[in-house]
Structure formats: C-alpha cells, structure tokens
C-alpha cells in the first residue's frame with residue numbers, strides 16, 4: 001500500500017507505516033485508539049534504588065547534553081497540547097523532583113489552552129518542602145510511591161533511609177490541597193507481599209488513595225519473574241479477607257486501575273493488573289523520554305527521535321507529524337505473554353514510569 005499525501009509538511013527520518021495514516025490531527029493508531037494522555041520523563045536519575053527498578057549502584061545516567069532543556073521540553077509539550085490533542089500530562093522519571101526546573105515546566109504547561117490536567121508521580125523525597133511550590137505552579141494531583149508501612153522494609157526495598165521524608169511529603173501534599181494523594185505500591189514476593197492489608201489500613205486512615213501495581217518486566221537488572229509476581233487476583237483475595245470491597249462502578253476506559261469502594265466508602269482502592277489484566281485495548285497514552293524520544297508504549301522496542309528533529313530546525317508541524325507517525329505504529333498490546341516477548345532495552349526509570 002502506498003502512503004497518502006495528507007497535505008502535511010514532509011517528515012524526516014521516518015517512513016509512514018502501513019496502512020497509510022488518515023489525515024487526523026490527533027494521535028490515533030491502527031487499532032482505533034487515540035492518545036490524549038502524555039507521560040513525560042523529566043530525568044532518568046533517582047535518589048532511591050528500589051530493588052525492583054534499578055541496581056544498587058544506579059545506572060549510567062543520560063549525559064546532560066542529550067537531555068531536553070526546559071525550553072525544548074516545553075516546546076514539545078506545547079505541540080502535544082496545541083497540535084495533537086493531548087489533554088493530560090503526567091510528569092515522572094526517574095525521580096521528577098530531581099529536575100530543578102520542574103516548577104517552571106509546570107507553570108508553562110498550566111498556561112497552555114486548553115489547559116491540560118497536570119499530575120506527577122514521585123517517590124516523595126523533598127516533597128514536604130516543595131509541595132506548595134508545585135501546587136502554586138499548577139500541579140493538579142500527584143501519586144507518591146510507597147511499598148511498605150515499615151521503616152526497616154522501606155530501607156530494604158529502596159536501599160535508602162528516607163522513610164520519614166516520604167511520609168512527610170505525602171502529608172504536606174495533602175495539607176496543601178493536592179487531594180487525594182494517591183499511593184502507588186508494588187508488592188514483591190517474600191518481601192512485602194503480606195502488606196496489602198496494612199497498606200490499605202494506613203491509606204484509609206490518612207485519606208490517601210491506594211493503588212497496587214503488578215510488577216512488570218521493566219527492571220534494569222532483568223530479574224522479573226512471571227512466576228514470582230504477586231498478581232492482582234492474590235492482592236484482591238487478601239484485601240477481601242479483611243475489607244468489604246464493592247466494585248466502584250465507573251467505566252475503566254483508559255484508566256488502568258480497577259477500583260473498589262472500601263467498607264462502604266468513601267475510601268477506594270485500585271488494583272492495576274498490568275500483566276494479568278492488561279488494559280492495552282483502551283490505552284490512551286503517549287510517552288516522551290527525558291532525552292526527547294517518543295515511545296508509543298512502555299513496552300515498545302522502538303523509539304522516535306524528536307530531539308534531533310527539534311535541534312535540527314524542525315518546525316512544529318513537522319514534529320507533530322513525526323509524533324503522529326510514531327503513534328500510528330503502536331502495537332495492539334504489550335505482548336508480555338507472547339513466547340517471543342523481549343523486554344525493552346531501556347528500564348522503566350529511563351522511559352518514565
């Protein structure tokens with residue numbers, strides 16, 4: 001099949017995938033999905049070393065010259081909102097609070113029209129100090145990652161003594177009105193798999209909204225083992241033994257979490273069965289790495305370089321078109337259960353979780 005001339009500016013460095021992409025300004029793919037949710041990684045660096053994410057010695061961080069500057073990043077975010085129909089932006093990493101310019105980036109994103117919804121996924125370190133500035137800059141909500149209610153286990157899992165900082169960060173975010181603070185938890189076999197109930201109790205008591213995430217094959221060490229993974233089903237079984245869980249009743253849509261009302265409400269809990277209950281069919285995400293590569297999926301094995309195009313003098317229209325091509329090539333699913341599944345070259349911390 002030949003590609004159609006859409007009357008759009010010529011693109012560089014990409015062959016339009018087959019079948020030809022229709023003339024639609026949005027980030028559509030061949031399977032009927034439209035990406036409106038952009039995940040932006042602000043850095044691949046981190047101040048924790050969660051065992052399921054990266055090795056103790058850290059990783060070879062991306063050299064500064066390869067990272068998008070704040071201005072470059074804001075330009076790409078602007079194209080995403082103005083030209084490509086992105087409505088929500090989540091900043092992540094690595095640890096996004098390690099990026100000095102995050103407040104300025106948030107403020108620039110908040111000034112866009114239509115104004116995108118702005119959220120953040122953070123490990124919570126430094127949040128106590130920065131929550132107000134983030135909220136003032138335009139942040140709407142955030143997720144803080146916490147895998148245990150026990151200090152000793154926190155240190156085992158993250159290899160750092162920062163438990164109190166994380167708790168203080170969560171409390172500060174809530175106090176400043178970044179409500180509800182959502183908590184991301186990964187349960188690991190033999191490490192914290194007995195904490196589904198205590199974690200939910202802790203979150204209900206504090207007014208935080210807990211969501212469990214199945215461990216995915218995205219660790220830098222390639223140590224993920226399907227047989228060892230704590231499944232969504234196991235987590236729900238443990239919770240149902242202690243709490244009354246009623247399905248929340250909302251459409252799951254592109255939202256990965258299946259949510260339950262806890263003991264009649266108002267508290268809810270979510271379980272993200274990324275591996276055993278994939279939501280790829282409704283995925284509405286597009287991803288931008290800190291070094292300016294577009295990924296159409298966490299598990300994609302290819303990336304599309306926007307940084308080179310941008311630094312080479314590409315126009316907004318050209319960049320938008322290359323981004324559209326990248327999304328048109330999105331596969332129907334993550335393929336974790338396929339016999340030929342290969343983990344992406346980059347770990348989650350470098351893609352942006």
Ligand code: SAM
Pocket residue numbers: 046052053092093094095096121122123143144145184185186213214215216217218219348349352353
């Ligand atoms: N550093 C920030 C944090 O921890 O919240 C943001 C980046 S981190 C990669 C984003 C989320 O991905 C965290 O909630 C973390 O627990 C989760 N995560 C990391 N590696 C994972 C894996 N292999 N499977 C599932 N979730 C993972």
Ligand code: SF4
Pocket residue numbers: 046047048049050053054093094095123145349
């Ligand atoms: Fe850092 Fe987040 Fe990975 Fe933990 S999960 S090492 S906090 S990027």
